[in-house]
Amino acid sequence: MRVDRLSSIAAQFDGVLLDQFGVLHDGRALYPGALEVLEGLKAADTPVAILTNSGKRTAANRERLLAMGIPRDTFTDVVTSGELAYHALMVGFETTGRAPYAFIVGTPGEDYGFDLVPTVDDPREADVLLFLGSDAPRTSLDAYRARLAGVRAPAICCNPDRWRITREGLQPGAGAIAELYEQMGGQVTWVGKPYPEIYLNACSELGGAARVLCIGDSAEHDVAGGRAAGLATMLVMTGVSAGLDGERVEPRPDYWMERLRW
Known part of the structure; x- marks a missing residue:
């Protein structure tokens, strides 16, 4: 209506x-x-x-x-x-006594507030991938595919939106990158709408x-x-x-x- x-x-x-x-x-x-x-x-x-x-x-x-x-x-x-995903990680930390090392997928330089989560620069060294955002159009989906090739760590998609609003119009969002990782055989837990x-x-x-x-x-x-x-x-x-x-x-x-x- x-x-x-x-x-x-x-x-x-x-x-x-x-x-x-x-x-x-x-x-x-x-x-x-x-x-x-x-x-x-x-x-x-x-x-x-x-x-x-x-x-x-x-x-x-x-x-x-x-x-x-x-x-x-x-x-x-x-x-x-993002808040829900962060608290889920903290609960896991309290249970195991160890915070997982994470590789963050997002906009470089952006502060997502996951400051208590230790990070690595190489996704192959990560315990978990965190899909927090997207660097599109500066980084294409093909570039993300190449970066994630051979990675086997489980992932959490903290923003399921497949599209995001930018100055260049609609661009692939974190959800699109997480979806790509699933298509490559990765395991993704989805958090959000x-x-x-x-x-x-x-x-x-x-x-x-x-x-x-x-x-x-x-x-x-x-x-x-x-x-x-x-x-x-x-x-x-x-x-x-x-x-x-x-x-x-x-x-x-x-x-x-x-x-x-x-």
């Missing part, structure tokens, strides 16, 4: 899980109308948790949103796939809300994950869905909008 404004259906829900990249902002600046949506939901006393496939941990994502001008009192917190655990964590930020709406720009992740969790879904035709027909996407969302608007 197409809707023009979120305010037209907001009263049906008592909690919202809201994606950030491609919905609230493009990685550099807020989209027009994004702030009004958050302020409208706050005025309606509807709690909002930001739910994101980001290899970075919660604190970095929270600070990014604040730096873009989003007031801290318009969302309960940010739930990230559309998988169930992250929805349990995100819903815990909504104060027991029973009627929850998931809003995102990816049918593959936001709609599929929300539906699997038994939640209502809305697809916004920006970000990775820009240019697509909301009536034809699969899986079908309960609602869709051309852009996020209150």
Whole structure:
């Protein structure tokens, strides 16, 4: 069902899980109308948790949103796939008494917040591969294939998004590199949307809300994950869905909008 404004259906829900990249902002600046949506939901006393496939941990994502001008009192917190993956690694460390040596796949120089995880520069020496981000288009999928050839370490994909928004347009994301590694015979554990655990964590930020709406720009992740969790879904035709027909996407969302608007 197409809707023009979120305010037209907001009263049906008592909690919202809201994606950030491609919905609230493009990685550099807020989209027009994004702030009004958050302020409208706050005025309606509807709690909002930001739910994101980001290899970075919660604190970095929270600070990014604040730096873009989003007031801290318009969302309960940010739930990230990177935070879940980091805590899983720490639980493993507490169990074994030894942190695994990791090879990190991501953007060079980017701080993902995995500072307590020891790293190696050669993936063949790693106990685990961490797919946190992507250096595309500077590093192609063929280059990643060559780099990972012969590697047998298990991997954790901390950001299942196969596409990411860049200045050069949509480029392969961490999910695409992890998928490539699987095709090469690697074992990958996926953390984030559309998988169930992250929805349990995100819903815990909504104060027991029973009627929850998931809003995102990816049918593959936001709609599929929300539906699997038994939640209502809305697809916004920006970000990775820009240019697509909301009536034809699969899986079908309960609602869709051309852009996020209150």
